[in-house]
Amino acid sequence: MSADCEPELDKDFAIEEVVNGLVDAEPPSKYDAIQVRGPDQIRVVFNASPGSLVVRETAKGKMQLTVEEPTQSFLMLSCDASDVHPVDGIPEISADGQSFTTITVQKVDSRGELLQGKNDNDQLYLRSDYGALFSADGKEKIISIKLKKGQAAFRLVSETANRVATVQVFNGDAGLQDCYIRIEFI
Secondary structure, eight states, X not given: OOTTOSSOOOHHHHHHHHHHTSTTOOOGGGOOOOOOOHHHHHHHHHHSOTTOEXXXXXXXXXXXXXXXXXXXXXXXXXXXXXXXXXXXXXXXXXXXXXXXXXXXXXXXXXXXXXXXXXXXXXXXXXXXXXXXXXXXXXXXXXXXXXXXXXXXXXXXXXXXXXXXXXXXXXXXXXXXXXXXXXXXXX
């Protein structure tokens, strides 16, 4: 950034200075930079929220720094177990070690609309503090699932003790909010 600097820094000189300070650096010609000029551009860079600065190529083939707010998406969980408790709203299954509920995961936008694009096939990781997690058909224990067109399903099998299990679904994408569902074994 050379907004208020006289004389204005040369891009190649600035790259060379940075590269000289790197450990095991490659030649300066292997690096590139975007020069931010003027106080208005610097304010944009400093005020941008984390993850919103993006480098895009212009029609003339030059690289340009832009601010694009990341889109936020959410995971929604539902299950086929019924809620028989008059107050708490937590679905229940029998605490017999064999009963199960099928949990459905959907990736939705901020309006709750299902996202079904090619970027909506996320790998999701599962965790439950009680019970056991199985594939939707019940044939194998699992610790993760992959969305297909924004949806997936799996089973939670109960334990023999009466308790409330919390099933968490999460991933590494900061733009995709994690979620959980609670199921009671009664």
